[in-house]
Amino acid sequence: MAFATSALVRSLSTSASRQAAIKHVTVIGGGLMGTGITQVAAQSGHNVTMCDVSDDIVQKGLARIQDSLKRVVKKKYKDDPTAGQKFFDSTMENIRIDTNVERVAASTDLVIEAIIENLDIKQKLFSSLDKVAPQHTIFASNTSSLPIKDIASTCERQDRFGGLHFFNPVPVMKLVEVVRFGATSNETFQSLTDFGQAVGKTTVSCKDTPGFIVNRLLVPYMMEAVRMLERGEASARDIDTAMKLGAGYPMGPFELCDYVGLDTTKFIVQGWHELDPDQPLFKPSELVNKLVAEGKLGMKSGEGFYSYKK
């Protein structure tokens, strides 16, 4: 059977005694993160349905997954193209696309939400899914910065709710932060951890604090780079070069902002500023807000701090 690969079998055997293993996953959002999460879940033998608001978006998402999967195959199976093609085909067979999230969630073990970073919209989505998803279904959010407790607040299934924070680009980055808030049960936390490991990631355990571990440290650093540019102390290019060559980062902060998306960057900082208006580290940036207002969202729109137009 196409869905039963070794990773899934491994995940079944390690977690079977604790709770039913996750076989069918629904990923909501077919953007940067949703496509990556869909890919790694399908690669590891899970049956995944990726949902978004329109056919056009899910089709584009599917094309992005194919491009990324080709890169993985090229690297992993460079000496065995036949096995590579088989891996490609079986991964793609594990993926379905849909635009009706409620229909899909009615028969799923795990919902991973990766939609726009907006609390109201996430709460509305989960509230509607809570009414149709089976009892055993676990809900998880891939939010970068919003409290899991707040996202879960409109749901009855508080104990079956947690955070699964993946990193961009998901097929390459090796970490998943597994987040629990006060109501998350031990079984749910363990299922999410098992799932993160079944998709090939190293997991760390996080409390539901702003930015969890990585973003609590990364966001102040990136925003200080933006403020350094705003103060006219150095150019974006020089700051990027300095952090790559002087601190060993694979991307400079402006390249990373463009890679993450300036809209997501803006939402994160704005949200934290509202929670703690006196904290200077979380002060919104006029420059980022201006770029977003101009539709310059980074790589995904062709322009951000840099231009990506060919």
Ligand SMILES: CCCCCCC[C@H](O)CC(=O)SCCNC(=O)CCNC(=O)[C@H](O)C(C)(C)COP(=O)([O-])OP(=O)([O-])OC[C@H]1O[C@@H](n2cnc3c(N)ncnc32)[C@H](O)[C@@H]1OP(=O)([O-])[O-]
């Ligand atoms: C201010 C507020 C902002 C906060 C934002 C927080 C956001 C969020 O919550 C947290 C994050 O994610 S934070 C963000 C965390 N993320 C970071 O910090 C990322 C930092 N950047 C990096 O780690 C590297 O620049 C990249 C890995 C992106 C590209 O690597 P590179 O060397 O510059 O370029 P390369 O040579 O092209 O690729 C190298 C290898 O990777 C492979 N590959 C690449 N993309 C792929 C894909 N989509 N699919 C499959 N494979 C892909 C590629 O095939 C190649 O394999 P090979 O076998 O070596 O030929």
Ligand SMILES: NC(=O)c1ccc[n+]([C@@H]2O[C@H](COP(=O)([O-])OP(=O)(O)OC[C@H]3O[C@@H](n4cnc5c(N)ncnc54)[C@H](O)[C@@H]3O)[C@@H](O)[C@H]2O)c1
């Ligand atoms: N971009 C990153 O580097 C990154 C990294 C980790 C976590 N995150 C988080 O992941 C989430 C998604 O970020 P992204 O970068 O993939 O965003 P994105 O803009 O690339 O994609 C979001 C997708 O969600 C869809 N969407 C919006 N509302 C929806 C709804 N009600 N139902 C279904 N689909 C809906 C949009 O059409 C879009 O395709 C955010 O919470 C973000 O904070 C982002």
